[in-house]
Amino acid sequence: MTDVPARRPGGLARLAGLVAAAAGYLEIFAIGFPPASRERLPVLALSAAVALATAWNPGRGLAIFAFLAPAAALGGRLAGGADPFAWPLLLFLAMAAGWAFRFLYDFESLPDPSRADASLRALVALWTMSAALAVLSARSVWALVRGLELRAVNVDGLPDADAIRTSVLSFAVLASGAALFFVARRAGERDRERGLAAAVAGITCSAAVAVTERLGILGRETHAYWNAVGRYSGAAVDPNALGILCAWGAILAAGVAATAGGARRAAAAAAMPVLAAGLALSGSRSGFALAAIGLVALLFARAIPARRRAAAVAFAAALVTIVVARYLPGARGSAGARVLELFDARVPLEYRVSTRPVLWQSAITLFSRHPVEGTGLGAFSWQLPSLLAEDGRSLGATDNPGSGYLQALAETGLIGFSLTVSFLAILAAEAWRALRDRGSPGLATAAGAALFGFLASLLTGSHWLSPDVAFVVFLSAAVASRRGPSAWSRAARALVLVALAAYAATGAWSAAATARAAEAFRYRGEMGFYAPEAEPGGSYRWTQRRFAVRLGAGESERLALVHYTPQGTSVRLEALADGRPVFERSLAPGEAVRLRLRAPAGAPAVFRFVLSRAFVPRRLGISRDRRELGVIAIAEPGG
Numbered sequence: 001m002t003d004v005p006a007r008r009p010g011g012l013a014r015l016a017g018l019v020a021a022a023a024g025y026l027e028i029f030a031i032g033f034p035p036a037s038r039e040r041l042p043v044l045a046l047s048a049a050v051a052l053a054t055a056w057n058p059g060r061g062l063a064i065f066a067f068l069a070p071a072a073a074l075g076g077r078l079a080g081g082a083d084p085f086a087w088p089l090l091l092f093l094a095m096a097a098g099w100a101f102r103f104l105y106d107f108e109s110l111p112d113p114s115r116a117d118a119s120l121r122a123l124v125a126l127w128t129m130s131a132a133l134a135v136l137s138a139r140s141v142w143a144l145v146r147g148l149e150l151r152a153v154n155v156d157g158l159p160d161a162d163a164i165r166t167s168v169l170s171f172a173v174l175a176s177g178a179a180l181f182f183v184a185r186r187a188g189e190r191d192r193e194r195g196l197a198a199a200v201a202g203i204t205c206s207a208a209v210a211v212t213e214r215l216g217i218l219g220r221e222t223h224a225y226w227n228a229v230g231r232y233s234g235a236a237v238d239p240n241a242l243g244i245l246c247a248w249g250a251i252l253a254a255g256v257a258a259t260a261g262g263a264r265r266a267a268a269a270a271a272m273p274v275l276a277a278g279l280a281l282s283g284s285r286s287g288f289a290l291a292a293i294g295l296v297a298l299l300f301a302r303a304i305p306a307r308r309r310a311a312a313v314a315f316a317a318a319l320v321t322i323v324v325a326r327y328l329p330g331a332r333g334s335a336g337a338r339v340l341e342l343f344d345a346r347v348p349l350e351y352r353v354s355t356r357p358v359l360w361q362s363a364i365t366l367f368s369r370h371p372v373e374g375t376g377l378g379a380f381s382w383q384l385p386s387l388l389a390e391d392g393r394s395l396g397a398t399d400n401p402g403s404g405y406l407q408a409l410a411e412t413g414l415i416g417f418s419l420t421v422s423f424l425a426i427l428a429a430e431a432w433r434a435l436r437d438r439g440s441p442g443l444a445t446a447a448g449a450a451l452f453g454f455l456a457s458l459l460t461g462s463h464w465l466s467p468d469v470a471f472v473v474f475l476s477a478a479v480a481s482r483r484g485p486s487a488w489s490r491a492a493r494a495l496v497l498v499a500l501a502a503y504a505a506t507g508a509w510s511a512a513a514t515a516r517a518a519e520a521f522r523y524r525g526e527m528g529f530y531a532p533e534a535e536p537g538g539s540y541r542w543t544q545r546r547f548a549v550r551l552g553a554g555e556s557e558r559l560a561l562v563h564y565t566p567q568g569t570s571v572r573l574e575a576l577a578d579g580r581p582v583f584e585r586s587l588a589p590g591e592a593v594r595l596r597l598r599a600p601a602g603a604p605a606v607f608r609f610v611l612s613r614a615f616v617p618r619r620l621g622i623s624r625d626r627r628e629l630g631v632i633a634i635a636e637p638g639g
Contacts, residue, residue: 014100014103014104015104017096017100017103018097018100018101018103018104021093021096021097021100022097024093024096024172024176025047025090025093025094025097027168027172028086028089028090028093028169028172029043029044029086029090031086031165031168031169032083032085032086032087032089032090032169033086035618035624035626038079039075039076039079039087042075042078042079043075043076043079043086043087043090043091046068046075046091046094047090047091047093047094048094050064050065050068050091050094050095050098051094051095051097051098051101052098053098054094054095054098054099054102055098055099055101055102056102058098058099058102058103058187058191059187059188059190059191059194059195061095061098061099062095062099062183062184062187062191062192062194062195063191063194063195063197063198064095064198065091065092065095065195066195066196066198066199066202066471066475067198067199067201067202068088068091068202069088069091069092069199069202069467069468069471069472070199070202070203070205070206070235070236070245070249070468070471070472071202071203071205071206071209071234071235071236071468072084072087072088072091072235072468073085073087073088073233073235073236073237073468074206074209074234074235075087084237085169085237085466085467086169088237088467088468088471089169089172089173089176089467092176092179092180092467092471093176096176096179096183099183110186111185111186112185112186112188112189112483113185113483113484113485114185114430114478114481114482114483114484115426115429115430115481115482115484115485116181116423116426116427116430116477116481117182117185118488118493119419119422119423119426120178120181120182120423122419122496122500123178123419123420123423124174124175124178125500126412126415126416126419126500126503127171127174127175127377127412127416128171128175129500129503129504129507130171130373130374130376130377130411130412130416130503130507131167131168131170131171131376131377131378132376132507133373133374133375133376133377133379133507133510133511134163134164134167134375134376134377134378134379134411135164135167135168135376136376136511136514137153137375137376137379137510137511137514138151138153138160138163138164138167138379138382139151139160139164140160140514140515140519140520141511141512141514141515141520142514142515142516142517142519142520143160143520143527145515146546146548146608147546148527148528148546148547148548148608149161149527149528149544149546150527150528150529150530150544150547151520151521151524151527152523152524153382153383153523154382154383154384154385154386154523155385155386155389155523156385157523157524158382158385162382163379163382166378166379166381166382167376167377167378167379168378169378170377170378170465171377171378172467173464173465173466173467173470174377174464174465174470176467176470176471177464177467177470177471177473177474178474180471180474180475180478181474181475181477181478184474184475184478184479185478185481189441192475192478192479193441193443193444193479195475196252196443196447196475196476196479197256197443199249199252199471199472199475200249200252200253200256200268200271201271203245203246203248203249203275203278203472204249204253204271204274204275205235206234206235206236206242206245206246206278207234207242207245207246207249207274207275207277207278207279207281208234208274208278209234209235210232210233210234210235210242210277210278210281210282211234211274211277211278211281213232213234213281214232214281226238226239229283230283231281231282231283232278232281232282232283233282234278234281234282236282236466236468237466237467237468237469238466239281239282239283239284240282240284240286240287240461240463240466241463241466241468241469242278242279242281242282242284242287243278243279243282243283243284243285243286243287243288244284244286244287244290244454244457244463244466244469245278245287245468245469245472246275246276246278246279246282246287246291247275247279247284247287247288247290247291247294247450247453248290248294248450248453248454248472248476249271249275250272250275250276250279250291250294250295250316251290251291251294251295251298251316251446251449251450251453252443252446252447252450252476253268253269253271253272253275253316254268254272254295254298254312254313254315254316254446255298255301255304255312255442255443255445255446255447255449256268256442256443256446257269257272257312257315257316258298258301258304258305258308258309258311258312258313258442259303259304259308259441259442259443259445260442269315272315272316276316279291285460286457286460286461286463287457289453289456289457289460290450290453290454290456290457291316291453292317292453293452293453293456293457294449294450294452294453294454295313295316295317295449296313297431297435297448297449297452297453298312298313298435298445298446298449299313300435300436300449301435301436301440301445301446301448301449302435302436302437302438302440303437303438303439303440303441303442303445304442304445355395355399355402356402356403356460358388358393358395359384359399359400359401359402359403359406360401360402360403360406362380362384362387362388362401362410363380363401363403363406363407363409363410364406364409364410365387366380366383366387366410366411367406367409367410367413367414370410370413370510371413371414372413372414372415372502372503372506373412373413373415373503373506373507373509373510374409374410374411374412374413374416375410375411376411376507377411377412378411379411380400380401380407380410380411381398381399381400382398384398384399385398386523400461400462400465401462402460402461402462403458403459403460403461403462404458404459404461404462404463404464404465405417405420405421405458405459407462407465408420408421412503413503413506415499415500415502415503416503418499419496419499424455424458427451427455427477427480427481428451428452428455430448430451430477430480430481430482431447431448431449431451431452431480432448432452433448433482434447434448434480434481434482435448435449437482443479444479444480447476447477447479447480448480450476451473451476451477451480454473517550517604517606518604521550521606525549525550525551525552526547526548526549526550527547527548528543528544528546528547528548528609528630529541529542529543529544529547529633530542530543530544530627538634540562540632540633540634541632541633541634542627542629542630542631542632542633543561543609543611543629543630543631543632543633544614544627544628544629544630545610545611545613545614545628545630546608546609546610546611546630547608547609547630547633548606548607548608548609549597549606549607550604550605550606550607551597551598551599551604551605551607552599552604553599553600553601553602553603553604554599554600554601555598555599555604556596556597556598556599557596557597557635558594558595558596558597558635558636558637559594559595559596559597559633559634559635559636560592560593560594560595560633560634560635560636561573561587561592561593561594561595561609561631561632561633561634562590562591562592562631562632562633562634563587563588563589563590563591563592563631563632564589564590564631564632565589565615566615566617566620566622567589567615567620568589569589569613570586570587570588570589571586571587571611571612571613571630571631572584572585572586572587572611572612572613573585573586573587573593573609573610573611573612573631574609574610574611575595575607575608575609576607576608576609576610577605577606577607578605578606579608582607583595587631594636611630611631614628614629614630615628615629616628616629617629
């Protein structure tokens with residue numbers, strides 16, 4: 001017998017965490033970096049360094065990651081990447097893999113439960129089911145069971161792979177943020193506060209990059225749209241993320257300046273002008289509002305002497321106001337200019353409010369159609385074009401609903417919205433306790449103030465879907481939360497389990513609706529066809545190994561299929577009409593077959609084609625094309 005308590009979680013759960021981190025890294029790496037991307041080697045090298053540092057010293061690894069996360073997007077830009085979104089995610093997953101490896105044989109660390117734990121676990125379970133619903137809706141159950149891809153998911157013809165990528169990345173951001181919360185809680189108070197201080201340093205570096213971009217010292221803003229409107233991303237994912245981060249950093253720096261002494265106070269004071277400049281250059285009105293609300297909340301911090309907190313808040317507020325005001329007259333795209341636009345009657349209303357009324361109305365419409373389960377995590381952006389097309393409108397681009405709360409309502413339904421609000425309410429309570437507790441550390445107090453500002457900013461943006469912002473949010477939540485009971489009462493636990501079961505049932509029912517061919521081919525009567533390619537004699541399209549065509553009642557179509565292969569082998573072609581074999585033939589290299597497809601007069605028909613083989617040019621060494629290519633399809637006149 002022994003009095004040593006059993007490790008929690010057990011060894012199997014710890015191994016599962018390591019496997020999940022590694023699998024998540026591989027998935028995000030494949031999604032975020034196409035083959036032959038110049039970013040692959042740099043991000044792999046940096047990830048390996050973060051993973052090794054964390055495995056050697058978890059506390060130091062957490063601090064390294066926290067410093068890199070707000071500025072990780074700069075690595076993508078320096079490597080010539082077009083979209084740096086995946087960089088912070090990959091660095092976190094590398095850190096998580098190193099931490100999970102160390103955790104396998106860690107007999108010393110103990111959990112540090114908080115009141116938010118149970119609510120966040122339930123929310124992660126719901127996010128998982130919601131992401132699965134979005135993936136099934138994008139691919140369709142009908143196509144999934146038949147092995148078909150390249151389905152159009154909206155009126156713009158967006159491929160299912162792009163929609164799935166959006167939903168998977170949305171889930172990855174939120175789930176990774178939640179994982180960081182639990183890792184930070186396990187790390188202990190000292191390490192998580194050191195990590196949050198490192199995050200402030202990283203945010204300051206990101207703001208400094210924006211300043212250099214504005215001055216033209218180290219290049220310009222690389223994104224064409226943001227460069228055109230005069231907004232700067234710095235080392236963040238985009239200008240909106242930079243604004244939120246700089247506001248957050250300014251609040252934390254003000255808290256440190258009011259409570260620390262010596263070098264730490266001097267460093268915090270020195271960071272504030274840089275953070276104010278980054279906020280101004282980002283052009284983020286939400287960031288400006290977050291800074292204002294957070295600094296006001298900091299005035300209620302009992303742990304900081306009244307004179308100190310008043311002086312720190314006044315100093316930070318003055319810096320933000322002066323820097324923003326400096327850009328009011330003519331700095332296109334700055335926070336000051338965009339705040340003034342809100343009150344300028346000469347500026348169109350939709351531009352002043354960033355088309356939010358249209359987005360909010362669309363979110364409410366989607367919720368009314370899927371009130372219980374929602375449309376699935378990340379699905380709003382790719383369902384928006386079809387929704388607007390019903391009223392003959394178009395925005396010309398995809399977007400989020402312009403409100404984190406409305407996005408939760410539209411994408412996860414009433415159940416998901418309730419769990420989200422419940423979790424955020426617990427964070428608000430923990431933030432208030434951090435502010436009012438006289439014994440609360442200065443950084444925890446400032447984190448509580450920043451959380452209040454962030455909860456307000458979610459009214460006008462889904463800011464925690466940006467990975468760099470999400471990591472700072474969840475790390476701050478881990479710092480601000482006090483130790484407390486992590487389990488619900490029996491009644492609350494039963495209620496949440498019933499809610500999750502109801503969500504699973506309604507989500508399954510919603511996904512089952514895509515098992516019908518009519519729904520699967522709703523936006524385009526084809527699957528498995530790549531985009532057209534032009535040549536002097538006309539256009540053609542490659543197919544995958546499996547492809548399909550749906551014709552309306554009485555419709556017909558002529559289709560020529562040409563077997564081109566660099567391998568010099570024949571291919572077997574099988575055609576099925578509504579599941580029944582109707583044609584089979586072997587095609588030699590270079591041989592073509594001309595087909596006339598006709599649906600019965602009284603009902604639509606689906607013609608599916610299955611090839612015995614396909615090839616990938618990249619694997620054969622003939623090009624960099626990694627597509628699975630079947631046969632060449634040419635639509636012929638006279639259907």
